[in-house]
Amino acid sequence: MAAVHAAAMPEGEVWEAAAIAVQLALPGVFGLLDSRGGMVLARVAADEAEILALAVVPAARRQGLGAALLAAAEARAAGRGAAVMYLEVAERNAAARALYAHASYAFAGRRHGYYRDGGDALVLKKRLNPAAAAGG
Ligand SMILES: CC(C)(COP(=O)(O)OP(=O)(O)OC[C@H]1O[C@@H](n2cnc3c(N)ncnc32)[C@H](O)[C@@H]1OP(=O)(O)O)[C@@H](O)C(=O)NCCC(=O)NCCS
Numbered sequence: 121m122a123a124v125h126a127a128a129m130p131e132g133e134v135w136e137a138a139a140i141a142v143q144l145a146l147p148g149v150f151g152l153l154d155s156r157g158g159m160v161l162a163r164v165a166a167d168e169a170e171i172l173a174l175a176v177v178p179a180a181r182r183q184g185l186g187a188a189l190l191a192a193a194e195a196r197a198a199g200r201g202a203a204v205m206y207l208e209v210a211e212r213n214a215a216a217r218a219l220y221a222h223a224s225y226a227f228a229g230r231r232h233g234y235y236r237d238g239g240d241a242l243v244l245k246k247r248l249n250p251a252a253a254a255g256g
Pocket of ligand 1: 128129174175176177180181182183184185186187188208209210213214215216218219220222
């Protein structure tokens with residue numbers, strides 16, 4: 121997971137393996153890894169869930185992997201009782217914003233100056249469909 125994250129994220133935003141391991145050990149956190157070069161980390165707390173990280177290596181992009189991982193995380197979270205998924209995305213991250221729009225995420229808020237470069241984060245949310253929930 122850390123290798124995928126490192127290959128996909130810009131310098132300075134990469135999470136070390138140890139940091140990912142710490143997250144995975146927290147209650148409600150789960151990760152999904154696709155051997156083609158994609159990973160997602162998410163957390164479920166009561167009836168809410170959050171995408172902590174979603175990354176696809178450059179060579180595997182625009183083949184539906186990001187969307188598939190997001191959908192799998194949504195299904196897993198719904199299976200664990202989450203009714204809504206939240207995430208944060210940099211306003212300037214056009215690719216990720218396009219992916220989330222494509223996956224029917226809606227604007228829920230803005231965090232001003234959230235990133236080190238002073239950029240804003242957008243908070244997006246999506247209501248999850250319990251009928252689509254997968255086990256786990
Ligand atoms: C964002 C990211 C995960 C997308 O992964 P991906 O596997 O390329 O996404 P998909 O192929 O599933 O794309 C699904 C849809 O999202 C939109 N999309 C994805 N990347 C896009 C881009 N670069 N430009 C425009 N639209 C894009 C498109 O609508 C696409 O459907 P289409 O290819 O049929 O047009 C990937 O670019 C990445 O890892 N980026 C760096 C890390 C990052 O920013 N993570 C998100 C942090 S919040």
